[in-house]
Amino acid sequence: MQTKEHGTARASRAGNASGYADGLRDGACEYLVRHLQPAAPPKRDCAVLYVPQGFEAIDQGVIEALRRTVREVYVAEAARMAEHASLVRPDWMLVLNGLHVFPPDHLEQVDAVRSLGIRTAIWFADDPYVTADTMYIAPRYDAVLTHELSTIPMYRERGCANVHYMPLAVDQARFKPMKAEAKYRSDICFIGQAFWNRVEMFDAIAPYLKTRKVFIAGGLWDRLRSYKELKRFIRPGWLPVEESIKYYNGARIVINLHRTTEAGKDNKNVLDLPGRSINPRTYEISACGTLQLTDTREDLPQYYSPGAELETFGSAEELIAKLDHYLTHEDERRAIALRGLRRTLADHTYVRRLQQIAEVLGW
Structure with a gap:
């Protein structure tokens, strides 16, 4: 009887401690979100036609930021962008990425838009993994934006005179702190495809992961040598964005491991350019108020302070x-996560990034 009572008491204390820690985190996140909402910038006297890539986590953030940045915003499907441009006659057409869902006559449509006197810009979000395609796409646009430092010289060598380094950002209306139900909670979370460098890393840390509550989502994870050992943690296939946000919020730590850039290893980086810049996941994890452990890229210190x-x-x-x-030092973990959230809301929203684009393109 006494043992049972002691066990109940321990469970109660653990529950109270967990609830207290959650309350600290939720309250601090709520304060930061409330007080660090990006100010509405003065609108530029410019009309922009935006052509989405179909990246759910990016496109809506860009569209809403454009609506706060310029006088008029139109959105067109890739298959009809020239037709739409001829009807609304914007000052600029901004295209995201120009890959995957874009039609075979993509570049002919860009030529047609430019013939109308409409300026065109493309913002590459997959560099340097698809240089086999982007090296031919970029010269057909008036301006090229890329989040990847290593591709800038390549575009200039191919005749692109107006090339700008432009990092991605986060849609803070979507990626944000929230209370997570028990089913979304984990010690360690990773969401993404099992590219070979990720397989190698997760095989190496598998003995440690087995001792923790882990959540992994994405395709190709059956490549793991340790797949049988980790299978219970893996949700195969694509995870909807809204679900990813819940898992980010429910995790104590989220791992961010950039994919390999090696040509032929799950990418079309035919020029074998290095990966020097951070991915959008860097901003998205931090925007959820969760501690992120990431491998390093050259430009990371420009956007976040490691440690x-x-x-x-x-x-x-x-x-x-x-x-x-960090799984045994809750205060440190929470403090770093909150500082990451604060930095993200202050500097890395799409509202802030579209202000930068408007400036460099002269909107």
Whole structure:
């Protein structure tokens, strides 16, 4: 009887401690979100036709930011962008990525839009993984924006005179802190395709992951040597964006591991350009108020302070050590996550990024 009472008491104390920690996190996140909403910038006297890529996590954020940035915004499907441009006659046509869902006559349509005197810009969000295609797409536009530092010289060498380094950002109306139901909670979370470098890393840390509550989602994870051991943690296939946000919020730590850039390894990086810039997931995880452990890219310190606003790792051994540290140091984990949220809301929303685009393109 006494043992049962002691067990009940321990469970109660653990529940109270967990509830207290959740309350601290939720309250601090709510304060930051409320007080760091991006100010509405003065609208530019410019009409922009936006052509989405079909990236759910990016397109809507860009569209809403455009509506706060310029006088008029139109949205057209890729298959009908020239027709739409001829009807509304915008000052600029801004295209996201120009790949995958774009029709075979994509570039002919761009030529037709330019012949109307409409300026065109493309913002590449998949660099450098698809240079086999983008090296031919970029010269057909008046201006090229890319989130990847390594591709800028390549575009200039191919005759693009107006090339700008433009990082991605986050749709803070979608990626945001929220209370997570029990089914979304984990110690460690990773969401993404099992590219070969990720397979190698997760195989290396599998013995540690087995001791924790883990959630992994994405395709190709059956490539793991340790698949049988980790299968219970894996949700195969694509995870809807709204579900991803819930899992980010429910995790104590989210791992961000950039995909390999090696030509022929799950990409079309035929020029074998290095990956020097961070991915959009970097902003999205931090926008949820969750601690992120990411591998390093050259431009990361421009956007976040490692060790203060997120954490980094360079090897499987370092990743395990930092996972273990922050899973046993709640205050440190929460403080870094909150500083990352604050930095994201202040500097890395699409409203802020569209202001930068408007400036460099002269809207």
